[in-house]
Amino acid sequence: MTQPILGDGAIRRPSLYGSSIENTYAGVLSFMRRRYTRELDGADVVISGVPLDLAVTFRPGARLGPAAIRAASVQLAELKPYPWGFDPFEDLAVIDFGDCWFDAHNPLTIVPSIIEHARTILASGAKMLTFGGDHFVTYPLLKAHAEKFGAPLSLIHFDAHCDTWPDDSPDSLNHGTMFYKAVREGLIDPKTSVQVGIRTWNDDFMGIHIIDAPTVHAIGAQATLERILAIVGQNPTYLTFDIDCLDPAFAPGTGTPVPAGLSSAQALHIVRGMGPVNLVGMDVVEVSPPFDQSEITALAAAHIAADLLCVLRNQKLARAG
Numbered sequence: 001m002t003q004p005i006l007g008d009g010a011i012r013r014p015s016l017y018g019s020s021i022e023n024t025y026a027g028v029l030s031f032m033r034r035r036y037t038r039e040l041d042g043a044d045v046v047i048s049g050v051p052l053d054l055a056v057t058f059r060p061g062a063r064l065g066p067a068a069i070r071a072a073s074v075q076l077a078e079l080k081p082y083p084w085g086f087d088p089f090e091d092l093a094v095i096d097f098g099d100c101w102f103d104a105h106n107p108l109t110i111v112p113s114i115i116e117h118a119r120t121i122l123a124s125g126a127k128m129l130t131f132g133g134d135h136f137v138t139y140p141l142l143k144a145h146a147e148k149f150g151a152p153l154s155l156i157h158f159d160a161h162c163d164t165w166p167d168d169s170p171d172s173l174n175h176g177t178m179f180y181k182a183v184r185e186g187l188i189d190p191k192t193s194v195q196v197g198i199r200t201w202n203d204d205f206m207g208i209h210i211i212d213a214p215t216v217h218a219i220g221a222q223a224t225l226e227r228i229l230a231i232v233g234q235n236p237t238y239l240t241f242d243i244d245c246l247d248p249a250f251a252p253g254t255g256t257p258v259p260a261g262l263s264s265a266q267a268l269h270i271v272r273g274m275g276p277v278n279l280v281g282m283d284v285v286e287v288s289p290p291f292d293q294s295e296i297t298a299l300a301a302a303h304i305a306a307d308l309l310c311v312l313r314n315q316k317l318a319r320a321g
Contacts, residue, residue, distance in 0.1 A: 050131070062286055101113065
């Protein structure tokens, strides 16, 4: 019988599968103690961070988000995730690739650096689950995914903000205009894309379906999920979760908090229902640890990411028959 790995599974586990026995308060940090490596062979999903917050319009700090989400995942690596009741890593090969490197002091190189980072991972055949960083990082990630899977993609976008405010500067770094550019450039199809939890105004939502926060509260999480599934269908879909989709009571540690948002329970119910979606890429962004309280924002982000991995595990088993 193989002896269990006791501690530091992130660097000691030889296989991409399985889990290790860890003290939650100690050891080498990776997301859910996955193997920390740049070797992509055999990986189904690659976790990586993009620690950028140069594009924020209010509070900074999201550059520290990837590290905070990893640290908040230690308890998730201890037990089988709830409510799934299985260890996703028995069937899903997941690695932590570390963070995308870019020269923060040479802003015009940032977008190409993130695109190349994503191209390297996507070329292996693995899917990406990326941690921001501010929400601008989704723009170069979308470019790489549209290149890989074909444009336009469908978009499932959880956020307080629509991020479709006009911006025709090709070199701007702005976390409120990425999806304006994505629609204009044909990266996403607004007719089969949806934004969930919106509670800021824009005179032009560019044809993207809006399920705003008051609607989610009125119709409930399950009906919201059903609307999302009907909108995106089986189109190749990129899912992006800005943590400020959650109400500040559940996610104070973010750059642009807006009251009256979704609860953690509502958001997790919807995310757990993403099984029918043809997910080609995912990210969780805008965690800003300097403004967090008792890590509750990072914990919410880690749980969202863990549930997405469980969704991908079930999709892999379903494809295998």
